[in-house]
Amino acid sequence: MIGGMDRGHRAVPHTADVRIEAWAPDREGCLAEAVAALVQTFVDTTGAHPDGETTVELPADRDEDLLVGILDEVIFRLETEGTVPLATEAQPSADGLRVRWHTVDTDAVELVGAVPKAVSLHELRFAGTDSGWRCAVTVDV
Template identity: 70%
Template structure:
């Protein structure tokens, strides 16, 4: 997490695109809850249709916010892999929002302003602003 006025800005990095997406999900969730005492209740899979890399990242993060608001669940772990169609297959171990402790402002949306996601040196990195 990095300082950002009136919003939350996260950064993540990993050796590959899919790992960076998974790290971004973890970073986002860690900005507003402490999941340390929670246990997985269900495994969920989600397919992100093909698109530009930043669109794939936003699609995954938007889905986390959507599931939190509509299903009352959050991912404890995230695994992402490339789909045959060029999109992403994401697998989450989910827990209920009632099983985690709120520690920060809950994100309402992913901002496209100053969004960065792509190859960086020997791996991949991203920077995302979350509207809270």
């Protein structure tokens, strides 16, 4: 159920880029779903098991900054460490968000799509409603 109490995510068609949507009952769940959506656009994690763990503090004044920050961090770690998150746990912190990832090396997963390069601010949406949180973002590939 999109926008309801269920959690989920999907990729939607977009010219030359990747557009992802995510939803969950709470902000942190929606952010975790957005990470899962991003990862699934370029790797198949079926059968992969975490071999690492990373904790990141993301400062932000606005919810949209958290969405961009968490996805940018996934792209940064992909480029610099060769890792992708298999599971995301996010909790509010005094300055923004504390994120814990259970990660796997990219050698342990299969590339199935274009590798993300950056998060676009164009048509970025992230907001809470009476029925939960939703986000939509375009990722440059």
